[in-house]
Amino acid sequence: MPLKIELKPHESIVIGEALITNDGERTRFYIEGNIPILREKFILREKDANTPSKRIYFIVQQMYLSRNPEKLHSIYLEYVRDLQNASASLIPYISAVNECIINSDYYAAIKAASTLIQKEDELFGEALKGNI
Numbered sequence: 001m002p003l004k005i006e007l008k009p010h011e012s013i014v015i016g017e018a019l020i021t022n023d024g025e026r027t028r029f030y031i032e033g034n035i036p037i038l039r040e041k042f043i044l045r046e047k048d049a050n051t052p053s054k055r056i057y058f059i060v061q062q063m064y065l066s067r068n069p070e071k072l073h074s075i076y077l078e079y080v081r082d083l084q085n086a087s088a089s090l091i092p093y094i095s096a097v098n099e100c101i102i103n104s105d106y107y108a109a110i111k112a113a114s115t116l117i118q119k120e121d122e123l124f125g126e127a128l129k130g131n132i
Contacts, residue, residue, distance in 0.1 A: 002030035002031055002032040003030065003031045003032075003037070004028065004029075004030055005028070005029055005030070005031060005037075005039075006026065006027070006028045007022040007026070007027045007028075008022065008026060009022060009023070009024045009025060009026060010022060010023070010024065011039075011040050012040045012043065013037065013038065013039055013040060014036070014037065014038040014043060014065060015031065015035060015036075015037050016035045016036060016065070017065060017067075036064050036065050036106075036107075038061065038064070038065070038110075042061075042110060042114075043061070044057050044058050044061055046058060051117070051120060051124075052079065052082060052083040052086060052120065053083065053090070053113070053116045053117040053119075053120040054117055055079050056076065056079045056080060056083065056094075056097065056113055056116060057110070057113040057114065057116070057117055059072055059075050059076045059079060060076065060097065060101070060106065060109045060110055060113045061110055061113075063076070063101070063106045063109070064106035064107055064109070064110055069104075069106060073101070076101070080094055080097075080098070087120075087123065087124075089123060090116065090119055090120060090123070093112070093115055093116040093119050094116060096112040096115065096116075097109050097112040097113050097116060099112075100112050
């Protein structure tokens with residue numbers, strides 16, 4: 001069964017390694033096949049990865065979109081080490097991301113990394129926005 005995608009005017013989507021941006025009209029199309037897809041609301045641009053958890057999210061996103069995600073694991077582990085050293089209270093949320101990566105379920109890892117960002121914001125909120 002194909003995946004039905006509807007894009008609002010000027011909305012973006014990543015399909016495989018391509019960023020696709022809609023024009024000024026609402027668009028609907030269908031995708032068949034097994035390829036990574038990220039809707040705009042899940043896309044984090046590198047310039048916006050400005051907190052430790054967002055850097056983890058960004059690299060996990062890159063793993064999901066990559067043909068060779070293993071090459072990014074060392075960067076991911078570096079980011080995770082830094083965050084674990086900074087805040088032990090986030091370790092359970094980091095562990096959830098780790099579990100997904102171990103199982104090569106990078107889409108689930110993106111969702112777990114999203115939760116990690118929320119918890120980081122709850123713990124550090126305004127302090128992170130002003131200092132990083």
